[in-house]
Amino acid sequence: MVTKALLVTALIVLQVTSVFSQNRVPVIRENVPLDSIRLSDPFILADKSTSMYYMPGTGGMLWKSKDLRNWTGPFIVARTDPDSWMGKSPMIWAAELHAYKDKYYYFATFTNREVKIDTVGENVIERRASHILVSDKAEGPYMPMKDPVYLPADKPTLDGTFWVDKDGKPYMVYCYEWLQNLNGTMEKIELKPDLSGSIGEGKLLFRASDSPWSREKSTGGPNKVTDGPFLFRTGTGRLGMIWTSWIDDVYTQGIVYSKGGTLDGPWEHEKEPITPPNFGHGMLFQTLTGKWLMSVHSHRNSNGRYIRNPHLFEVDFSGDKLIVGKPYLP
Template sequence: MRKHVLILVYVVFALTPLTAQRRMPGVRTDIPLDSIRLSDPFILADKPTATYYMTGTGGMIWKSRDLKRWTGPFRAVSFNPHSWMGARPMIWAAELHHYHGKYYYFATFTNAAIKIDTFRGRVIDRRACHILVSDRPDGPYVPMADSIYLPADKSTLDATFWIENDMPYMIYCHEWLQNWNGTVEKIRLKPDLSGSVGEGKVLFRASDSPWSREELNGKVVPNRVTDGPFVFRTQTGRLGMLWTSWVFNVYTQGVAYSASGTLAGPWIQEKAPITPPNFGHGMLFRSFDGKLLMAIHSHRVDEKGHTIRIPCLFEMDDSGDKLVVKKRYQPK
């Protein structure tokens, strides 16, 4: 399991019959964003429906017209319980993407009943990135042709989407628990995203970061975690990537830029994090009134040791060669 991650909810539908991993609360309306507990928030601003759709770890969907008040959570995922995912997979870091008239659901699924490896004495569960499809932004999202996108013996997570030279790619992390130095990688996708093409290629490693740190065996070393990649271009055309790691016990949002302007890199890490401490797993979207916003979650541990993660928004500036955080954004 990812370092310090709290799985808030494990909910998913089976194709037939419909079952849930655990009982969810009823749908609520008029909920402020800061009253929702959610890790890894991802917001799709869907113009055809004039609605914002938010998902994340747990796989549920929230809806809003104004980013201020939200309705949810809604179940949105269907899957085959006889697949490698099993009947009750965990869902992490879900994303929603509109592409060629369809809506796609990128997520990490974990089946703890299947073990794929033992690394440094730790048993590794079957965990992998997968893509589902729907005709609607709120689902139901269902499997496509390929049963797997990445090798079955490889623990991967936090997939996101990028298009380069009209070719679709999945960007994802190879988990540090299996390689001791987490990576961000890319793999080409089929034109309809129904499967992958070829093999994954490493873009950069956790140890490339100049800012992430941890203490290991009495020594301060680069942190091993790569988490939550998200690719973007500034208005000047510079290719960048948000990603998250740790500075000791502080969850931290960093950014890197491609020297070649392509996914191939090389990726040059910024010297300092981009957001204040205890924020991470950010993504970018443009609001219906044209503001560039970062959706991200805050991270804290309460007095009882429980991890609290709440989605929040920052207003961003991408007019130059570097992404800049302007201020915390409060919807009106």
């Protein structure tokens, strides 16, 4: 039986393949309001060295702004190796920018649609993995590093994010996709000191079915999708992670906290979602003037097409937990 989540995935892939891959030259636009940009998984880097905000987008592109209000872009910034596992024109999803040790790193999900690695039921699994590019500048260009593979070639992984844990080591936290394992997981893998590759194997943090708030419409049980992790520490030092799944056919974001204070957990889920319905894949950033915000995308169905736009919410995590406030209008 084809689930709701599988139908959603298929529709999105069919509709946006040309947008998510590096096969078109973008038209640069100026003074574009944030919520007018069509963009999934918005991640905003506030770069103090240039006094600019940078927002990577689908297809290896980048938007930039001085005030979060008006944006210019998109610029092509991701460069991939056509001879690598990604192929000549990979789809690029869920890009993030992280400043670390005098470099800038581009975490993203790359998909080579020409390579099929598995078939599970009606799910044809394409070669997809979280990967990292590097640049000397926030605005790129971002180039491949030495290691061509961070995660196993026989597993579809996505939405990799960055975290330095209490042991001082860098990690990638990512999703092992439900299309293959039928119960999506959140996992971690240690990275080399310069992030040029991974060390060892991935380790399970939690499963989608552990969530008390997600729900699958067809079965009434927990939804099996894990999506969009982002890590942070509260003012009391508590380690938290926001992540996204579904309630019936509604895209929804929840939160989980580590009782042990590290990536090893154990992880304890909050009972209720933390954002309004149809918002998800969030991240937290501090503005150049010191205010903390959450960046998410809205998710709506318009005549069979999924429309996604970036939005900002005020947040407070100065205490023991993250509290999401009102929408923020730059």
